[in-house]
Amino acid sequence: MKKLTAAVIAGVLAAAALTGCGGSGSSSAASGSGTSAAGSAVESSAASEVSSAAGSSASSETGSAASEAGSVAESSAASEAAGSLTTVKDGVLTMGTNAYFPPYEYYEGEEVTGIDVEIARAIADKLGLTLEVEDMDFDAIITAVQGGKVDMGLAGMTVTPDRQENVNFSDSYATGVQVVIVKEDSEIATPDDLADGKKIGVQLGTTGDTYASDTPENGGYGEENVEKYSKGADAVMALVQGKVDAVIIDNEPAKSFVESNEGLKILETEYVNEDYAAAISKDNDGLLDAVNGALSELKADGTIQSILDKYISAN
Numbered sequence: 001m002k003k004l005t006a007a008v009i010a011g012v013l014a015a016a017a018l019t020g021c022g023g024s025g026s027s028s029a030a031s032g033s034g035t036s037a038a039g040s041a042v043e044s045s046a047a048s049e050v051s052s053a054a055g056s057s058a059s060s061e062t063g064s065a066a067s068e069a070g071s072v073a074e075s076s077a078a079s080e081a082a083g084s085l086t087t088v089k090d091g092v093l094t095m096g097t098n099a100y101f102p103p104y105e106y107y108e109g110e111e112v113t114g115i116d117v118e119i120a121r122a123i124a125d126k127l128g129l130t131l132e133v134e135d136m137d138f139d140a141i142i143t144a145v146q147g148g149k150v151d152m153g154l155a156g157m158t159v160t161p162d163r164q165e166n167v168n169f170s171d172s173y174a175t176g177v178q179v180v181i182v183k184e185d186s187e188i189a190t191p192d193d194l195a196d197g198k199k200i201g202v203q204l205g206t207t208g209d210t211y212a213s214d215t216p217e218n219g220g221y222g223e224e225n226v227e228k229y230s231k232g233a234d235a236v237m238a239l240v241q242g243k244v245d246a247v248i249i250d251n252e253p254a255k256s257f258v259e260s261n262e263g264l265k266i267l268e269t270e271y272v273n274e275d276y277a278a279a280i281s282k283d284n285d286g287l288l289d290a291v292n293g294a295l296s297e298l299k300a301d302g303t304i305q306s307i308l309d310k311y312i313s314a315n
Contacts, residue, residue: 084286085127087151093124093131096150098138100231101203102256103311104156104276116154118307119173119298120278126294137230139205142166145279151287153279156250158207168282170291172275173304177251178208180267181239181258188246190269194221201235201244204228207274208248236261252312 088094097116099105105114112133124131134150141153145167156176159169182188194200194212200221202209209228214220227244229235235247236257248271249257258264280288298304 085290086284086286087129088148089132091129093120093127093129093152094134094150095120095131096134096136096141096144096153097155098141098231099133099135100233101138101156101250101253103252104250105154115174115307115311116156118310119304120152120154122298122303122307123278123291123294126297127290137205138203141205142279145281148281151280151284152291156253156276157279158274159277160207160210162210163279166282167279168285168288170278170280170288171295172277173295173299174276174308176274176276178211178248178271178274179251179254180269180271181236181247181249181254181264182245182267183239184263184265186245188267190267191271194225194246197225198245199227199243200225201227201229201238201247203232203235203249204230206232206249207272208250211272212248233257236264239264 095117097105097112099107099112099114101114103114104116105112107113112135117131117133120133121131134144136144138155141150141155141157142163144150145153152170153167157163158176159172163169180188180191180194188194188198195216198221200212202212209226211219212221213223213226216222227235227238229238232247232249232253235244235249238244239247240261240263247254247257251266251270254266258266278291280291295304
C-alpha cells in the first residue's frame with residue numbers, strides 16, 4: 001500500500017510539473033488525462049490487491065473456522081460414543097467367573113480358558129477392549145458385578161428371577177442342562193429317587209443349589225438334605241468318598257467330572273433346562289447394549305456356535 005501511494009503522488013507531481021512548464025492547453029489536457037488515467041489505474045490496481053488480500057484472508061479464516069468446527073464435532077461425537085460405554089478399567093473388559101466349571105471355565109496351566117472365556121474375549125474384541133479374567137467363588141460374582149469390581153459375570157450362569165432382582169442379564173448365548181451324577185452301583189435311577197432323604201451335593205450359589213434346596217412342595221429336596229461346596233469338583237469328590245449320594249450340576253462339567261473319576265455315571269433323566277447369559281450391573285445400560293450388540297453379531301457370523309462346538313461334542 002505504501003508503494004501504491006507513492007506511485008499516486010509521483011503521478012500527481014509529474015502532471016503539475018508539466019503544467020507549470022507552460023505546455024499548451026492540449027498538452028495540459030493530455031497530461032491531465034494521462035494523470036487521471038494513471039491515478040485511476042493505480043487506484044484500481046490497489047483496490048484489486050486489497051480486495052484480493054481481503055478475500056484471501058476471509059477464505060483462510062472461513063476454512064480455519066470450518067476445520068475447527070469439524071474437529072469439535074468429531075471430538076464431540078467420539079466423546080459421546082466413549083461415554084456411552086463405561087468399564088471398571090479404561091480399555092479393559094473385566095470378567096468375573098469361577099474357574100472350576102469345565103468346559104465353560106477352567107484352568108489350563110496358570111491361565112483360565114473355556115467357553116465363557118472365549119465368548120467374553122470375542123465380545124471384548126468387538127468392543128475394542130482387552131479381556132481380563134477374575135477368578136472368584138461363584139456366589140461372589142453377582143456381588144462383584146453390583147459393586148463395580150468386575151464389568152460382567154460369565155460363569156455358566158443361569159438367568160433366574162432372583163438374580164434378575166440384583167443384576168441385568170444379556171441375551172442368552174448358550175443353553176444349560178442340570179443333571180444328576182451318582183455312583184455306577186447306586187440305587188438312584190431318576191431325580192425323583194432323591195426325595196427319599198438322600199444327601200445331595202451341589203456347588204454353592206448355583207441353580208443346582210437353588211433348585212435342590214427348595215422345599216418339596218416347590219420341587220426341591222429341602223435345605224437339610226443339601227450339602228453345599230464352593231467348587232463343583234469338591235461336590236463330586238464328596239460323592240466319590242461316599243459323603244453324599246448324588247451331585248446336581250450342569251451337564252457339561254458333569255461329563256468332565258465323570259470322565260476323570262472312575263465309577264460315576266450321569267442319570268439319563270435331565271433335572272432341568274436353563275439359559276446362560278452374562279450378568280451386568282443395573283447401572284450400566286451402555287455396557288448391556290454393547291454386549292447384546294456384540295453377541296448378536298457373534299451369533300450371526302457363527303462365532304458363538306464354533307466356540308460351543310469346539311468344547312461340546314454333538315454326541
